[in-house]
Amino acid sequence: MNKKFYITTAIDYVNGLPHIGHSLEKIQADVLARYARAKGDDVFFLTGTDEHGVKIQKTAAEKGISPKKLADANSKQFKNLKKILNLSWDEFIRTTNVKKHWPGVFKIWEEINKAGDIYKRTYRGLYCSGCEAFKTESDLVDGKCPDHNCEPELVEEENYFFRLSAYSKILRKKIEEGEMKIFPDWRAKEILSLAEKGLEDVSFSRSKEKLSWGIPVPGDDSQVIYVWADALTNYISAIGYGRDQKEFEKWWPADVQVIGKDILRFHAAIWPAMLLSAKLPLPKKLFVHGFINIEGQKQKISKSLGNIVSPNDLVQKYGTDSFRYYFLREFSPFEDGNYSEAKFRERCNADLAHGLGNFAARTVGMVEKFGHPIKNDFKAVDLALEQRIKTVQKKVDELLSGFKFNDALAEIWSLISFGDGYINDKKPWSQDLPETEKEKALFNMLVLLNSVGVLLSPFLPDTSKKITKAITLKGKFVQLKTIPRLFPLFED
């Protein structure tokens, strides 16, 4: 039986439209899913949208439409990223899906309740409507929410609470022992130090008057389930929790959960504590990426700041694989990075049009000029070239298991440089070179180009297909189709 590989992204909040930050996360997860599939794993790749909450209710009211209508329209935009970014997800879960998602939410609520971890209490707290969350004093900077630069309001209401505090110790142990591995390591340390101070119980429901756009608390119509059990549960509801136990057990626990740094605490503290309370295993790995900032701007990308760069516009202008390449290659997977369109063009011109594009065109051009069929003779592959390919394959594997997409691509490009060096060294165009030597050199170049094509398949699926479909290294002679120009040069 094949190894299973279950990977999730965060589900996006439909109060806005997709921007390049959402896109990076989906592409990162897509690379991992495609890579696992290529290795023969049985893969389930989940993404989706988070559609309840006061903000949706408010925005819909402002537009004079129902929350459902707003959620439908915006969710569709996120779903469309599949085509725009060439994503390979298997399922798109929506938290408004009563049939698929809600049974899992009810079940986890009941399990946590059965464990004695849900209780009712009157809560007075500082609430930031921008975050849709209660804030503790330690979350605030000069009395203000640092993300929204506004003072939270004092709110009092009776809610259900989740006994998160009971899990501080066990959570620390699980993280320290690597039962749930957090990447990068310094994010794990952040959570460990939080847990060491002791986690506070969290509000698990809101009154129906405050939040009507949500899932009702089982057995209490006056309360609506707050974001934690509503949204985080998507990772298990989508694979059958609460409605198809067999399917659920096939996939859970997740092998990788991909999230942004802003939701680290939810995914590395609240979510695993909920799972422990419901007696479910923890996800194996949590990969936490940084944010994309716009070059020259201090604030993060957000709708309210009006600095959204649409993935749709960029892809229309530059193509899907250029988009994927730039964001995977230019940005550290863990740190924040700066986006600029000029850098985008620079990076794509240098690495794609020149680096990869030239190497492919050179190789194909020389083979065509040679004019004779080239034997598929793998004994003719130079040892140094063969070893180089193997080394890069191994490194890419290691780097991807640590989520280092940028370094993995750099490795593949080092293979392209090696190929360029090989051509310059062998000079297959030289009149002095015997035909058999020319044939051998050209065969080596084709083997290398084909390997680059294969290595690129999780990162740049279309480009990979163009290369590997053109070269057939089977039968007596190599069959080579002309490779269309892979990438244009972008002008300023």
Ligand SMILES: [Zn+2]
């Ligand atoms: Zn806030």
